[in-house]
Amino acid sequence: MSLALSTLIYEWRRYMxxxxxxxxxxxxxxxxxxxxxGMGKSFTATIDRxxxxxxxxxxxxxxxxxxxxxxPRRLIPxxxxxxxxxxxxxxxxxxxxxxxxxxxxxxxPGATPPQGQRSESVMxxxxxxxxxxxxxxxxxxxxxxxxxxxxxAVVLDETALTRLGVQLGDEAxxxxxxxxxxxxxRGYANFMQPGMVxxxxxxxxxxxxxxxxxxxxxxxxxxDPARAEVVVAQLNAGANGQYRAWTRAELSAANExxxxxxxxxxxxxxxxxxxxxxxxxxxxxxxxxxxxxANIKEFASLRALGVGMGSLRRxxxxxxxxxxxxxxxxxxxxxxxxSLLAGMFGLPMxxxxxxxxxxxxxxxxxxxxxGFLSLGMLQQSQPADLLR
Numbered sequence: 184m185s186l187a188l189s190t191l192i193y194e195w196r197r198y199m200x201x202x203x204x205x206x207x208x209x210x211x212x213x214x215x216x217x218x219x220x221g222m223g224k225s226f227t228a229t230i231d232r233x234x235x236x237x238x239x240x241x242x243x244x245x246x247x248x249x250x251x252x253x254x255p256r257r258l259i260p261x262x263x264x265x266x267x268x269x270x271x272x273x274x275x276x277x278x279x280x281x282x283x284x285x286x287x288x289x290x291x292p293g294a295t296p297p298q299g300q301r302s303e304s305v306m307x308x309x310x311x312x313x314x315x316x317x318x319x320x321x322x323x324x325x326x327x328x329x330x331x332x333x334x335x336a337v338v339l340d341e342t343a344l345t346r347l348g349v350q351l352g353d354e355a356x357x358x359x360x361x362x363x364x365x366x367x368x369r370g371y372a373n374f375m376q377p378g379m380v381x382x383x384x385x386x387x388x389x390x391x392x393x394x395x396x397x398x399x400x401x402x403x404x405x406x407d408p409a410r411a412e413v414v415v416a417q418l419n420a421g422a423n424g425q426y427r428a429w430t431r432a433e434l435s436a437a438n439e440x441x442x443x444x445x446x447x448x449x450x451x452x453x454x455x456x457x458x459x460x461x462x463x464x465x466x467x468x469x470x471x472x473x474x475x476x477a478n479i480k481e482f483a484s485l486r487a488l489g490v491g492m493g494s495l496r497r498x499x500x501x502x503x504x505x506x507x508x509x510x511x512x513x514x515x516x517x518x519x520x521x522s523l524l525a526g527m528f529g530l531p532m533x534x535x536x537x538x539x540x541x542x543x544x545x546x547x548x549x550x551x552x553x554g555f556l557s558l559g560m561l562q563q564s565q566p567a568d569l570l571r
Contacts, residue, residue: 189507190498192394198506201553204466205510206517208459209546213518215455216538220439221531223369225372226332227438228320229308232370232433234412235317238429239401242422246437252400256427264405267408267414270317273398275383277307277391278376283348286436301348305357306376307314309383309392317390317402318383322370330365331382342529343377365550372531393428423530439535460549467553471503475557503554514546515539 191198213401224231227247230238239262240247241254263273275370283301310318310336312332337357340346344367349355354363357379358447371378405414411430429437522532 201467201470202510205546208463208511209514210517210560211459212455212542217532217534220533224533228371230359232320235402236405237403238434239426242427253397256398268306270404273401275309281305282356294381305379307379309386312382317404327366334363337362338367338380340368342373343371350537440509468556498555503550508552511543511546
């Protein structure tokens, strides 16, 4: 075991402030980024968790939202011509006013239907409840899909219940139609507008199913999901500029990358990185400086034994490296605990691997820079001081 690592282990109290500073610096950046990434993932959860193996978007689309994504309806039979395609369907969205109702008054004998109490705008996503349809999210149970086959049945995410003023089993009004909440999902939060899911049959009965010439994005289920990349390449080769095929993983990665193209998100993340770095360097530097000063006689003894200044500097740099490693571990531990706490309140958080690696590199740079700034303290380790 190296001298630097032994020093950190046996005198950990002296370096705890540096570790805590690094941990909270990383937590600041990871929490901001994870929150924004989680919100973005919640918007696209219906796609990310769908039963589709391949997505068909417009040829100029670079992500699911924010650009052209629909394709001509006539492409559906063309996609079916591929021998490995099993089912082709499309996303059908709608929206309107959702009004909660007084459930006690509604259940009173002989009571007339009460008027809506709380009104809120909702975004509606429809699914085709036929078994094996790619519009059905993979985390929907058979019981939930069966419940959605009932007339006027709707499903809400748990984060929308309080906002809409309803609970599981309650009835409400959507665009003048009586609907009933038959299921509650988790991980489909939409903090801009509550989301609601119903079957396409119900949406069609309400006259809101889309019948235009452009639909989509198209959702394609393959006979062998393991061949998704091969099928995507074959579909794109024969697209003739009419569409672009994506694997679900490719589209998910593109949606994640698009989050960092939003100006306000980049500004907020940049500010959190600057603030976290500034706090981390200041506290870590002062902590290492104080620890070196407290051990100055030990360093003077090493110099008296013939250890050169270059070797002592390497010990300090290695010590700052190990402080950075421990700080990274503590940062991820705190972030994991925060994500568990956020999950209890229905707040989704996502931490892509590239983002975690970037934050780890940032914390390690902060620790090493603090170590380099502390090297000047070694000049006070004079062997003559041991004779005093």
